[in-house]
Amino acid sequence: MAGLTFGFAGSVNPLRDPVSDYAWHRGGRLLFAVAVLLLLAAAGALAAAAHLAALPRTPLASVLFVLWTAGLIVVLVFRSNVSATDPTVSGEIHRVGGAVLFTSLPLAARTLSTRLRTEPRWLPAASAVRRGATAGLVTAAAFGLTQLVGWLPLGLLERAALLGEFTIVATVATALRRAVR
Template sequence: MLIDVTLITRKARATVPVIATAALAFSLVPIFLLHLVAAGVVDPVRDVISDYVFPPGGAVLLAAASLGLAGASLAVRHALLKQGLPSRSPESVLIVLWAAGLVVATFFPTDPTGVETSFSGAVHRYAGAAMFVCLPLAGWLLARRRPEAKAVRWLSLASGVASLAFLLAHAPLLEQSVPEFLGLFERVLYALLYAQLFAVTAMARAEVAS
């Protein structure tokens, strides 16, 4: 009986990272749809992802993408908790803040380019800044806790550097000099953040198998 309970518990622990990986993959669907629906309206090289809120139907898909990623990130956190990560650890709290930033940025959309910053636009910016700091830092701390997770370490470092560069691009002295490729840069940043999250779920799966 004890063996059966142990096997059931092990299978349950193994299922959680798989669900988290599937949730991450599913959250990519509305992102791809956004690029199809808004093709020719939003320039993926120049325009940031938040600008997808303006084309017809874009707001719904953008909300689905952001909230889907927030939910998937919390699923990743749950997988880590199942592997023994304390719920109040810095890594756990940072992942929650990253997810919260996605939710806040969803309900406080950005302003159109060239328009004076509104309250919603300001909240959106600060939420984005918090997001891009929290997730790379969470990954870096996870990698320090688990030295064997080299992919998590390097992807967290890469996403951290990219996040810092993206945030600096919004500084008053630089904001007017980098608009031509800001959208492309942000998409590379999101690709790194997604890769980091997938690497974390892979780490969690490996821990179950070991």
């Protein structure tokens, strides 16, 4: 995402414009797709590592993680609106996918952290995952407010929410790595 932000600095305002606007500029669609595909690959790697590490989980956490990956796929497949004042079916589906991905991963991590607290082996990871979940929830809520309060910096808060998502992925990956050592 940082590469997209700096590479398209003259075309996309990172304070105001959503991340998916990169896809509307020459070369941006491919780079946006690669970024989302890398995040999907990270999701697959986390799922495999969770299985190998015998990560305790709940059905709710599993469903929320699946919803997160579904949200990623939706924002990849359906193009965003060119303009907020001229919505399209594809753009509205893209927005719903974004809402699902920004909501479901922090909730999944929060649910997972609660489950991990019941297992002595996973207790150190539980606190770290909960902190990541909290960061994700706070940044997702701030970004969600931009849908209701027009003067908030949508682009900046979406990038903060993405950073929250990356924090969760990194936190869970670190917890899994430490658990298998």
